[in-house]
Amino acid sequence: MKFWRTVSTQKNSCNFRKIFMAAFGSLFMPEMAITWFDGDSWSPTEVVASDSISFHPGAHVLHYSSTCFEGLKAFRHADGSVKIFRMDKNIERFAQSSRLLGLPEIDKAQTQQMIESIVRQYTADVPEPPGSMYIRPTHIGTEPAIGKAAVPSVTSCQYILLSPVGDYFAGGDKALRLLVDDEAMRCPPHMGMIKSGGNYAAAMGPILNAKAQYQADQVLFCPGGDVQETGAANFLLIDGNQIITKALDESFLHGVTRDSILTLARDLGMDVQERQLSVDELLERAAKPGCEAALSGTAAVLAPVDTLIYKDKEYKVGNGGIGETTVKLRRALNDIQWGKAEDPHGWLTHL
Numbered sequence: 001m002k003f004w005r006t007v008s009t010q011k012n013s014c015n016f017r018k019i020f021m022a023a024f025g026s027l028f029m030p031e032m033a034i035t036w037f038d039g040d041s042w043s044p045t046e047v048v049a050s051d052s053i054s055f056h057p058g059a060h061v062l063h064y065s066s067t068c069f070e071g072l073k074a075f076r077h078a079d080g081s082v083k084i085f086r087m088d089k090n091i092e093r094f095a096q097s098s099r100l101l102g103l104p105e106i107d108k109a110q111t112q113q114m115i116e117s118i119v120r121q122y123t124a125d126v127p128e129p130p131g132s133m134y135i136r137p138t139h140i141g142t143e144p145a146i147g148k149a150a151v152p153s154v155t156s157c158q159y160i161l162l163s164p165v166g167d168y169f170a171g172g173d174k175a176l177r178l179l180v181d182d183e184a185m186r187c188p189p190h191m192g193m194i195k196s197g198g199n200y201a202a203a204m205g206p207i208l209n210a211k212a213q214y215q216a217d218q219v220l221f222c223p224g225g226d227v228q229e230t231g232a233a234n235f236l237l238i239d240g241n242q243i244i245t246k247a248l249d250e251s252f253l254h255g256v257t258r259d260s261i262l263t264l265a266r267d268l269g270m271d272v273q274e275r276q277l278s279v280d281e282l283l284e285r286a287a288k289p290g291c292e293a294a295l296s297g298t299a300a301v302l303a304p305v306d307t308l309i310y311k312d313k314e315y316k317v318g319n320g321g322i323g324e325t326t327v328k329l330r331r332a333l334n335d336i337q338w339g340k341a342e343d344p345h346g347w348l349t350h351l
């Protein structure tokens, strides 16, 4: 994905102003907020250069993948103010991931303060909509101990990276092709609701195969015929006034965008069904004209899906292309994020 951004001349920012292109998430603000857990307490937050970090090559994270992260966004409004979207929900998930991985408990108030202060430092670099500042809190086990395969890291490090991003759809809104895989699991079931690097590594093989063999954009993981999610987004089926998506359990990631879209759909009077969806039902409903499918996630917001590939056969979703309910729901969410509509659920934090 390509996008455009401007870089300001503000202190601590890149010292030039021009527009250029880069891949999503590949540009970083020059400094980040960081804190270290020494086995007892978190150090006071520091702001340091974001291009390097120093820890032992035997660090727990490098061997036993004790790592989790978050992805949330700050948006610039027309009055120049900057707002962070659903920070509390992301911090809750970050704390839960840390706990389930046996990492030290995070101090949620400190994490919030770190996010707010580093975004405030780079307020001038938050792109205008449809761009935003992508915020990446990260937590890693740092204890130098290669004998601790089944024991958690006593020490850890938390940092907040910032990456200005453009419109995910800058190249034109294109509906996605998904390979429906009713065998592979994205990750072990008890890891699904943890946002951890190991889960993405586990999904990489099936995704690469799906790309090479079927030119699919993503894999829709449906182990045992149960429609779960893709490698980096939740899956929603939109059939007329109904939205159907898997009910929350520990086997998949509880997306903040999923929750936001379902809330807005309920506000619009739609019938939201959080329940089990089988591959058979998915294909049966997808064949109806007017049926839509979409992926939800912080990066892409709500991305249309128009092709499902199952057992070497291609199935068009509804009429193909981009569904109008998908566009309507995405706009409703963007309007709140961009300050063009009221924020009735109190999702924005003002800096």
Ligand SMILES: Cc1ncc(COP(=O)(O)O)c(C=O)c1O
Residues within 6 Å of the ligand: 071, 229, 230, 231, 232, 233, 234, 253, 254, 255, 256, 257, 258, 296, 297, 298, 299
């Ligand atoms: C596996 C997976 N599922 C779902 C999502 C969507 O989550 P959110 O809406 O909180 O970004 C993500 C986002 O990164 C993801 O990696």
